[in-house]
């Protein structure tokens with residue numbers, strides 16, 4: 001059954017209460033995840049909020065490589081430098097640590113990942129799709145929150161880019177079928193692919209897709225952007241190399257081994273999630289981890305885990321590995337979804353993880 005905001009009336013009043021805290025000529029900063037869903041959610045707030053508060057100045061800031069909204073100290077500095085009277089954090093999780101609450105800024109979280117605690121009251125408002133059925137993605141929620149306040153129908157295509165990216169072309173979002181018809185499914189799909197190519201490519205150029213999402217009146221200019229197409233070609237070339245790396249396993253005779261496989265790559269592109277994903281069909285009973293040694297600064301390892309079975313829980317498995325190695329996992333590690341998790345580790349922490357997984361013979 002297709003679903004609209006009618007399914008979550010309890011979100012409307014807290015959203016309104018957050019808006020009521022913004023002064024008439026206030027500055028609103030929207031801090032969004034850098035993927036297609038996050039950029040689309042950010043752009044929806046970037047375009048929708050001025051319709052609600054014509055005096056508001058709204059700035060959309062995508063997250064950086066390897067950045068955690070709650071635990072990376074430079075994030076707070078960057079957000080404060082934008083002098084927000086109110087902050088929206090979207091598609092970046094929800095964490096007890098909070099973001100700018102201690103600085104006196106009201107913060108609205110619009111998200112769908114597993115929440116990790118409640119950010120500090122009374123300045124935090126949390127609207128999460130996690131636990132709903134179906135779980136709406138961030139762009140879907142952003143759209144429905146704004147559409148409860150004002151006409152957003154001309155921006156359904158922006159929301160559709162987030163929905164298709166996170167939930168697929170057959171997602172249960174009510175306006176999706178009509179939006180595909182109106183704007184052509186082909187252009188929407190292409191726009192999704194190019195938004196994601198922008199954050200995957202070594203150039204990490206988020207501004208280009210964001211400007212399209214903030215200013216265009218249909219998905220076609222984004223879908224036909226040649227610079228974005230060149231990013232996609234770079235990512236495809238990197239992926240073709242990485243796909244040839246074979247997965248490796250704990251030794252067969254290891255007692256009580258965790259159900260894991262590891263693929264190691266060295267690429268500037270954010271392809272580690274794709275590489276992990278490609279193996280889960282062939283390794284349905286294992287958590288597949290892809291470790292990318294070339295994505296972050298030297299000495300940092302980006303790790304993506306994917307699992308094909310709901311019986312596998314990646315955050316639990318990763319935490320268990322650290323426990324077996326006798327160390328606590330870094331705070332920033334193993335968040336996300338039961339079947340999609342990972343994070344960033346120092347070289348030393350990576351060795352600890354390999355040891356806990358019974359993979360130290362690969363270090």
Ligand SMILES: [Mn+2]
Pocket residue numbers: 037038091112137138166
């Ligand atoms: Mn998302």
